[in-house]
Amino acid sequence: MLFYKLQGLNSGAIRPAARQNCDTTADEIIRLTKMDAGALHGEREFSARPVHDRWFRLEQSTFRRCWLIYYTNALAFCYSWGALKTIFPFSTTVDEMNGRERVLAFLKGDAVDRLPLMPVVMMFCADQIGVKYGEYVNDYRVLAEAQIQTADRFGFDIVSNMSDPAREAFDCGARIEFFEDQPAAIVESDALLADKAQLAGLQMPNPLGDGRMHAAVNALSLMKDRVGNEKAVMGWVEGPCAEAADLRGINTLMFDFYDDPAFVLRLFDFVTELALLYAQAQVNAGADIIGIGDAAASLIGPKFYDEFVWPYEKKLVDGIHAMGAAVRLHICGNATSIVNGMGSLGCEIVDLDYFTSVAAARQAMGPQQILLGNVDPVRDLRNAEAEAVTAAFAQCHRQAGERYIVGAGCEIPRDTPLENVRAMIEYANSRL
Numbered sequence: 001m002l003f004y005k006l007q008g009l010n011s012g013a014i015r016p017a018a019r020q021n022c023d024t025t026a027d028e029i030i031r032l033t034k035m036d037a038g039a040l041h042g043e044r045e046f047s048a049r050p051v052h053d054r055w056f057r058l059e060q061s062t063f064r065r066c067w068l069i070y071y072t073n074a075l076a077f078c079y080s081w082g083a084l085k086t087i088f089p090f091s092t093t094v095d096e097m098n099g100r101e102r103v104l105a106f107l108k109g110d111a112v113d114r115l116p117l118m119p120v121v122m123m124f125c126a127d128q129i130g131v132k133y134g135e136y137v138n139d140y141r142v143l144a145e146a147q148i149q150t151a152d153r154f155g156f157d158i159v160s161n162m163s164d165p166a167r168e169a170f171d172c173g174a175r176i177e178f179f180e181d182q183p184a185a186i187v188e189s190d191a192l193l194a195d196k197a198q199l200a201g202l203q204m205p206n207p208l209g210d211g212r213m214h215a216a217v218n219a220l221s222l223m224k225d226r227v228g229n230e231k232a233v234m235g236w237v238e239g240p241c242a243e244a245a246d247l248r249g250i251n252t253l254m255f256d257f258y259d260d261p262a263f264v265l266r267l268f269d270f271v272t273e274l275a276l277l278y279a280q281a282q283v284n285a286g287a288d289i290i291g292i293g294d295a296a297a298s299l300i301g302p303k304f305y306d307e308f309v310w311p312y313e314k315k316l317v318d319g320i321h322a323m324g325a326a327v328r329l330h331i332c333g334n335a336t337s338i339v340n341g342m343g344s345l346g347c348e349i350v351d352l353d354y355f356t357s358v359a360a361a362r363q364a365m366g367p368q369q370i371l372l373g374n375v376d377p378v379r380d381l382r383n384a385e386a387e388a389v390t391a392a393f394a395q396c397h398r399q400a401g402e403r404y405i406v407g408a409g410c411e412i413p414r415d416t417p418l419e420n421v422r423a424m425i426e427y428a429n430s431r432l
């Protein structure tokens, strides 16, 4: 029996040659082999010469040895690749992660499969499941359902129990106004601490005392039961300046900084203790992250921020860390003048509203601080074309650098066109 031995091939191209039937002509073998080998090794010149049966058997044993070498090399390569991944984590691709894995890995500084996506969504979620926002605010089961369905539908990495700024204030006894399809609001003109003397007798509310805080804890607990470890779960508390303003009235509090700083400190003591109790209840219910909303802090400037607000925010941040949760600081408005202080609190995530310069925040906070935002939710997300949405996120990402989470400067407006929401999602999905 006559076989043809191909010359001019390396081991990677022997297999197709060895498989050719002995009845095939030499020219045919060369043609077929060129087809296979050409793809692997580029066009090469081959020749074929006839060999006898025993030579073919010899070739077969050589062939088996070649494949043994090939597999050994492949195994060694895999081990080397694993070692390289450990040494250079950013030079490798990462297996697909779920939302919780992605967020927690990113917070730790580990490699992730794509940028985390953590927009603030509340009214948008209620609309997604066709309920009035009043139901979302007042029924924790509705809130949880809306959050989970929306996060699943759009691939958001977190679910959250935030709904309005009036949960703690309501439980303190403040007068709150509820609406059919809007967030609950504090009645500023009838503030609980309009008379400063009321602070001394104010009872500390129990976050698990069947009030509005308890409902939010129940929402969080229900969401944790439903999403398990698939998505990160985020709780929410009012920051010291925001809650002080909720109880005292924002305008009155601004005068207090000048007129009665001792009262401000006593008030901040009270609201910070309340925030810590509320945060602990949410961490116990499964929160991975606690958001601190302290919008009023953007109104007071660096002097009062550093002197009054920062120490209490720091106490709150440290306390939440001691509970084992991460912290997301959210200060709406123009916080450019206080970015130094915000960056030194040790929060895992700092949100930036669109008034606040990303470049200034990055410069003040250093390269490792995770920044989120600062796309203008109305101008650049709701009212823009989809391509402009992509461009807006790209610009923020450029200014923020690698440590960046996708989300707008504040809440995603409820009537944002879905193609614009998808442009935001696509931005996160396509970027590392």
Ligand SMILES: [Zn+2]
Residues within 6 Å of the ligand: 330, 331, 332, 333, 353, 409, 410, 411
């Ligand atoms: Zn905001």
